[in-house]
Amino acid sequence: MDRKIADIKKKLEEQRAVILAEAGETISGGLKPDKENYADLGDQASAETDRNLLLRLRGREQKLLKKIDEALKRIDDGTFGICEECGEKIGVKRLQARPVTTYCIDCKTAQEEEEKLRK
Secondary structure (H helix, E strand, C coil): HHHHHHHHHHHHHHHHHHHHHHHHHHHHHHCCCCCCCCHHHHHHHHHHHHHHHHHHHHHHHHHHHHHHHHHHHHHHHCCCCCCCCCCCEHHHHHHHCCCCCCCCHHHHHHHHHHHHHHE
């Protein structure tokens, strides 16, 4: 395995471990309703807003975790770094910056332009 790809794999595995650890903390304590009775409705609303924000963040992390797992699978099966649109190699700098990407910069730019036109 290429050294740069090995470094990317290590980075992905570390990021995966951090996400799983944070999710474990959320499950074990962050989502439990507070035992306190809030005298102030503002405090209660603030606590509820914080819980909702935490849930949304964890939802995003769940999607990222899936992308990380897919990228690790592509590394293992030798398809990592190949654009799924045009079949060309994705630049190493792009992979280092966004290791879960499946598009080269040209195809991603074209995709974003199409999305802008559809809106």
